Amino acid sequence: METKKAIISVKDLVKKYDDFVAVQGLSFEVYEHEIFGLLGPNGAGKTTTLEIIETLRDKTSGEIIVDGFSVDKQPQDIKQIIGVQLQAAGYYPNLNLIELIELFAGLYGANIKPMEMLEKVNLQDKAKAKYKALSGGQKQRFSIATTLINQPKIIFLDEPTTGLDPQARRNLWDLIIEIRNAGTTVVITTHYMDEAEQLCDRVAFVERGQIIALDTPDNLIDKLINSGFERKKEVKKANLEDVFINLTGQEWRE
Amino acid sequence: MKKYNNLTATLALAKASFRSIMRSPSAVVFTLAFPLIFILVFGFLGGGGTYIDVGVTPGSDVSNPVMGMLEKTGMIRLVKDKSKAEFDKLLEKGNVDAMIDVHKKVNSAAYSVNVVYTSASRDKGGILKSVLNNIFYDKTLKPTVAEIKESTVKGREYKTIDFILPGQLGFSLLSTGVFGTAFVFLSLRQTLVIKRFFATPVRRSSIVIGEGIARIGFALIGALFIILIGHFFFGFTLVHGALTVVNMLILATLGVIVFMGFGFIISGIAKNESMVPPISNIITLPQFLLSGTFFSIEAFPNWLQPISTALPLTYLNDAMRKVAFEGLGLWDVKFQIMILLLWGIGIYAVAVKVFKWE
Ligand SMILES: Nc1ncnc2c1ncn2[C@@H]1O[C@H](COP(=O)(O)OP(=O)(O)OP(=O)(O)O)[C@@H](O)[C@H]1O
Numbered sequence: 336m337e338t339k340k341a342i343i344s345v346k347d348l349v350k351k352y353d354d355f356v357a358v359q360g361l362s363f364e365v366y367e368h369e370i371f372g373l374l375g376p377n378g379a380g381k382t383t384t385l386e387i388i389e390t391l392r393d394k395t396s397g398e399i400i401v402d403g404f405s406v407d408k409q410p411q412d413i414k415q416i417i418g419v420q421l422q423a424a425g426y427y428p429n430l431n432l433i434e435l436i437e438l439f440a441g442l443y444g445a446n447i448k449p450m451e452m453l454e455k456v457n458l459q460d461k462a463k464a465k466y467k468a469l470s471g472g473q474k475q476r477f478s479i480a481t482t483l484i485n486q487p488k489i490i491f492l493d494e495p496t497t498g499l500d501p502q503a504r505r506n507l508w509d510l511i512i513e514i515r516n517a518g519t520t521v522v523i524t525t526h527y528m529d530e531a532e533q534l535c536d537r538v539a540f541v542e543r544g545q546i547i548a549l550d551t552p553d554n555l556i557d558k559l560i561n562s563g564f565e566r567k568k569e570v571k572k573a574n575l576e577d578v579f580i581n582l583t584g585q586e587w588r589e
Numbered sequence: 590m591k592k593y594n595n596l597t598a599t600l601a602l603a604k605a606s607f608r609s610i611m612r613s614p615s616a617v618v619f620t621l622a623f624p625l626i627f628i629l630v631f632g633f634l635g636g637g638g639t640y641i642d643v644g645v646t647p648g649s650d651v652s653n654p655v656m657g658m659l660e661k662t663g664m665i666r667l668v669k670d671k672s673k674a675e676f677d678k679l680l681e682k683g684n685v686d687a688m689i690d691v692h693k694k695v696n697s698a699a700y701s702v703n704v705v706y707t708s709a710s711r712d713k714g715g716i717l718k719s720v721l722n723n724i725f726y727d728k729t730l731k732p733t734v735a736e737i738k739e740s741t742v743k744g745r746e747y748k749t750i751d752f753i754l755p756g757q758l759g760f761s762l763l764s765t766g767v768f769g770t771a772f773v774f775l776s777l778r779q780t781l782v783i784k785r786f787f788a789t790p791v792r793r794s795s796i797v798i799g800e801g802i803a804r805i806g807f808a809l810i811g812a813l814f815i816i817l818i819g820h821f822f823f824g825f826t827l828v829h830g831a832l833t834v835v836n837m838l839i840l841a842t843l844g845v846i847v848f849m850g851f852g853f854i855i856s857g858i859a860k861n862e863s864m865v866p867p868i869s870n871i872i873t874l875p876q877f878l879l880s881g882t883f884f885s886i887e888a889f890p891n892w893l894q895p896i897s898t899a900l901p902l903t904y905l906n907d908a909m910r911k912v913a914f915e916g917l918g919l920w921d922v923k924f925q926i927m928i929l930l931l932w933g934i935g936i937y938a939v940a941v942k943v944f945k946w947e
């Protein structure tokens with residue numbers, strides 16, 4: 336735990352859209368092999384921050400190093416070692432999933448078997464389907480499959496579980512943990528605190544472009560309790576989600 | 590780290606794009622169905638359906654072998670029993686395609702044939718001319734029997750299909766280049782496909798070249814298809830056979846590359862997909878009408894001629910016709926090629942300025 340190596344380091348990151356300052360001096364590090372969560376309300380600047388690290392947007396100022404590469408000087412090198420799921424993205428029209436994976440394999444210069452990639456996210460039955468014909472959850476899973484094609488060191492997932500049913504969400508957690516256990520660093524954003532608590536080794540709370548807290552979920556909870564916080568109502572041993580899972584089973588839904 | 594290969598990425602994109610184009614109904618309709626329908630219509634019109642009305646000059650000899658041969662072709666209808674004034678009017682309007690006057694030569698058994706064409710009906714005049722040529726040079730009529738004298742402009746001796754097909758081919762290349770490119774890049778940008786591409790190490794040039802290869806490949810397959818159907822079903826003339834086809838495909842490649850430039854510009858200035866067709870039509874329609882796609886540009890009024898001679902499709906059509914029908918080589922149409930290249934340079938200079946990636 337003590338001698339963690341930083342694979343991403345962000346220093347004093349500032350991003351202005353014209354006059355509007357979306358990110359105001361963010362600094363944080365992501366350690367190798369951890370699942371790092373960026374949490375915060377809508378418009379806090381999470382997507383902006385991620386996309387700057389992913390070399391997709393220009394920053395106004397600050398310094399970012401990803402696995403030893405600078406976003407300013409070596410964006411091509413960074414692109415080769417990261418996998419990116421965008422909060423909003425589209426895929427080439429008129430192609431089925433296998434063909435899309437083949438396309439990405441070509442774009443990354445990766446030698447992979449498309450079907451195996453689809454199996455990883457349990458989409459082998461949809462191999463011949465078009466992206467447009469997938470359900471929301473299947474689209475998310477497909478997007479995650481495309482992030483794994485180049486066997487990246489780091490993957491970025493921007494709200495991967497938004498819109499998913501509870502099973503799909505849990506199964507995606509398993510998938511993300513699997514990916515991490517295989518040695519990949521994961522940076523994720525989410526609006527679900529239970530998800531962040533379960534999944535993330537460390538989380539950063541971002542508000543109005545600034546980090547207001549950064550620690551392990553446990554430490555953050557303990558700090559709050561130590562400050563005298565108490566929940567208004569004692570929670571029951573189960574919640575409605577447990578009921579849902581219990582009634583509808585654990586499997587992926589089509 | 591393994592070295593990144595731009596060629597692999599470019600080819601992967603070309604393959605994906607080609608697959609996508611082949612599955613897109615609008616691309617297939619514009620490139621193939623549309624031109625083929627016109628070729629069918631004009632092909633049949635130009636075939637058995639056409640008659641050439643030839644006026645017999647008052648006072649001409651009517652019972653001679655020349656008239657007999659002409660009537661036998663089944664394509665020529667002789668119009669008799671009208672006054673000179675009436676004929677002049679008909680000629681002017683193109684209702685009569687030519688006039689013929691046959692006289693016995695002085696001091697000889699042979700006949701002298703005088704033909705007057707009208708610029709109001711150049712195509713049919715051209716057909717008549719080739720009919721006459723056939724009759725005279727195939728030795729059906731010996732010089733001792735008759736000799737031919739022709740006047741007015743030299744009409745080209747080609748069939749309707751020889752005129753129509755290159756025009757349709759040019760237009761097919763224009764629509765594929767303009768509409769296809771504009772739609773693809775606009776929609777890739779708007780649906781954030783390009784954004785996702787940018788998260789991979791692919792270069793921008795690979796995206797453009799990959800798309801270009803796919804579109805050129807598709808356009809050439811379409812062109813080959815049109816040429817072969819024209820040749821085998823409608824007798825489209827390919828003077829040097831396969832070599833002519835290759836030359837035409839080289840011209841087609843040049844044409845589609847130039848026209849794709851318009852597509853890049855449109856994808857940059859259009860705010861959404863519904864703006865693509867109107868802007869594209871501004872570019873394609875004038876060329877469709879004024880570049881000699883259907884009518885020879887010589888048939889246009891004088892004030893329109895400068896516009897026609899300014900349009901790039903005019904030169905592509907012209908080069909295609911010269912290569913296909915007159916059997917000229919690419920070097921012989923270097924002027925047309927040069928004008929196309931100049932257009933290309935101008936178009937891409939603008940495209941580089943207005944093209945948007947995001
Ligand atoms: N391209 C842009 N131009 C101008 N302003 C932008 C642009 N992109 C984002 N913003 C603004 O920057 C702020 C941060 O946006 P961002 O997308 O990073 O938020 P977020 O934390 O990802 O929010 P959400 O949870 O809703 O995804 C917002 O106020 C947004 O309106």
Ligand SMILES: [Mg+2]
Binds near residue numbers: 381383422493
């Ligand atoms: Mg966001």
